[in-house]
């Protein structure tokens with residue numbers, strides 16, 4: 377069997393020394409190459425911490441994180457990231473914001489000067505794919521929140537990362553924009569098949585997008601349940617009204633209620 381692309385084994389994370397906050401303990405999970413995983417759990421259970429450990433932004437206090445067969449010991453260049461706030465640079469136009477990772481991540485950094493036209497075409501294609509064709513020269517403050525979040529998704533994808541880490545990327549958006557972006561993200565994922573780990577509080581979002589949903593316990597967080605989601609793709613809003621979908625979301629909600637009360641959850 378192929379080795380998982382992301383292997384998290386017995387990870388613990390304590391912030392601020394021995395007396396500090398224990399955010400994760402005994403966290404173990406694997407993600408296959410090209411798989412779309414959603415991680416859900418009670419507020420403060422350590423989801424963002426998990427993302428920081430996988431991308432090498434923080435070292436784990438205990439346990440191992442291995443990505444693409446390599447132990448993670450520092451920031452991962454094969455990862456693209458998007459967060460709740462789009463964090464676009466206000467002095468750069470949308471095209472230049474999207475192209476930013478190319479100025480940082482090798483081998484693109486070294487090729488950028490000679491192959492600028494090719495890279496720029498790639499950025500324009502991505503912007504068109506998320507519905508932002510024609511907005512390349514605009515500045516972030518000239519775009520709505522949803523449009524900025526689309527641009528930030530393009531920025532996370534421009535260097536064609538093998539791993540896409542999304543930490544509540546749509547949380548700040550209204551429900552209509554959010555649902556539009558689910559379809560956009562699904563399109564991008566189906567076209568390029570990166571391995572995705574999405575952290576979200578929105579259980580419908582998890583069920584719409586993921587191949588597998590992992591549920592975390594209250595802090596210190598560990599994985600206490602998982603559900604395979606096998607609705608055919610591309611999924612649409614119609615999918616979300618089907619009884620199987622509603623029932624999955626209902627189950628996930630029950631798991632989280634149990635986790636918040638500190639009860640054990642039986643694996644489905």
Ligand SMILES: Nc1ncnc2c1ncn2[C@@H]1O[C@H](COP(=O)(O)OP(=O)(O)OP(=O)(O)O)[C@@H](O)[C@H]1O
Nearest residue numbers: 391392397399418419420421422423424425426595
């Ligand atoms: N840099 C830090 N220093 C100290 N404690 C931290 C730090 N970052 C997070 N924590 C603590 O670790 C715990 C887990 O935080 P984390 O942000 O990972 O949770 P989360 O599940 O992403 O939360 P939410 O669902 O509310 O976004 C919390 O108790 C938080 O206060």
